[in-house]
Amino acid sequence: MIIVMKNGASQEELAEVEKKIIALGYQPHVIHGETRNVVGAVGDERGKEKLQIIESMQGVERVVPILKPYKLASREVQPEPSEIEIVPGLGIGGKEFVVVAGPCSVESQKQICETAEAVKQSGARLLRGGAFKPRTSPYSFQGMEEDGLKLLAEARKLTGLPIVTEVVNPRDVELVAKYADIMQVGARNTQNFALLKMLGQLDKPILLKRGMAVTIQEFLMSAEYILSEGNRRVILCERGIRTFETATRNTLDISAVPVLKQQTHLPVMIDPSHATGHSHLVPSMCYAAAAAGADGLLVEVHPCPEEASSDGPQSLRPAEFDAMMKKLRAFVEVTGRKMAG
Numbered sequence: 001m002i003i004v005m006k007n008g009a010s011q012e013e014l015a016e017v018e019k020k021i022i023a024l025g026y027q028p029h030v031i032h033g034e035t036r037n038v039v040g041a042v043g044d045e046r047g048k049e050k051l052q053i054i055e056s057m058q059g060v061e062r063v064v065p066i067l068k069p070y071k072l073a074s075r076e077v078q079p080e081p082s083e084i085e086i087v088p089g090l091g092i093g094g095k096e097f098v099v100v101a102g103p104c105s106v107e108s109q110k111q112i113c114e115t116a117e118a119v120k121q122s123g124a125r126l127l128r129g130g131a132f133k134p135r136t137s138p139y140s141f142q143g144m145e146e147d148g149l150k151l152l153a154e155a156r157k158l159t160g161l162p163i164v165t166e167v168v169n170p171r172d173v174e175l176v177a178k179y180a181d182i183m184q185v186g187a188r189n190t191q192n193f194a195l196l197k198m199l200g201q202l203d204k205p206i207l208l209k210r211g212m213a214v215t216i217q218e219f220l221m222s223a224e225y226i227l228s229e230g231n232r233r234v235i236l237c238e239r240g241i242r243t244f245e246t247a248t249r250n251t252l253d254i255s256a257v258p259v260l261k262q263q264t265h266l267p268v269m270i271d272p273s274h275a276t277g278h279s280h281l282v283p284s285m286c287y288a289a290a291a292a293g294a295d296g297l298l299v300e301v302h303p304c305p306e307e308a309s310s311d312g313p314q315s316l317r318p319a320e321f322d323a324m325m326k327k328l329r330a331f332v333e334v335t336g337r338k339m340a341g
Contacts, residue, residue, distance in 0.1 A: 026044075
């Protein structure tokens with residue numbers, strides 16, 4: 001249920017509503033609006049009718065059922081889009097289009113620092129890089145783990161770029177949180193509910209990637225796991241889904257952007273590198289993402305893709321990334337936004 005407070009309702013009235021929601025066996029989630037507050041009452045769907053009694057309380061305008069199975073992620077609870085602050089002065093989901101760039105995995109100090117400097121010069125606002133790498137084969141490169149996190153922190157110190165890196169195992173959440181500005185959940189962990197619940201207890205942005213065989217509703221239900229634990233700083237990322245097509249690594253579901261924008265207030269980003277698997281296809285998908293209304297991009301960039309430990313064929317060289325970024329600005333501006341930075 002959504003409890004809509006009256007315009008001008010006092011903090012005391014809001015507190016009483018929260019207490020009543022808890023007494024009825026539900027969890028209150030307050031969304032502060034410009035003119036009024038809204039409280040989402042989340043819990044067991046059975047018996048939710050008893051929440052209707054709250055409509056008679058002081059300061060309450062109305063009580064409205066939430067029809068979507070994902071409650072806190074839906075636009076029923078929050079009609080306005082969310083802007084997720086990463087660091088002061090940089091947010092995702094606002095008027096600015098944000099590009100995250102860097103290698104698939106951290107391999108050496110030279111590699112990550114050289115890449116960080118190059119992508120920053122071209123206009124990227126965040127640095128991506130994997131320290132823990134979940135791979136299909138147990139014999140493939142699995143990442144440098146904490147040593148990789150330390151190199152990411154060194155690159156951040158050198159360039160000032162906040163870092164995005166993946167957490168794979170629930171036991172590593174605390175470790176990765178010490179270094180990362182954004183915690184990434186990869187496609188293979190989209191429905192790792194134990195991991196999602198742990199991340200929901202952090203006060204840190206979470207970049208949630210869509211699973212390769214996950215529907216949009218299932219994707220939003222995964223986001224709901226994080227939101228329901230109290231962490232509202234969730235960013236969605238479409239990275240391609242598995243279809244019968246073999247010409248590309250995955251099939252980029254570009255239509256997911258407007259669908260998600262209609263269904264949820266959460267920001268939506270696109271990862272064109274994992275979607276296509278081929279570097280020459282990445283720029284076109286970047287332009288398409290901007291035109292479709294995405295809030296930003298995650299692009300893989302490597303100074304020497306032929307020597308990359310993972311995903312070299314889908315990684316742009318710094319010069320290719322720079323050329324793409326210059327052309328991208330025109331697509332972003334057509335949508336009424338501007339490039340961050």
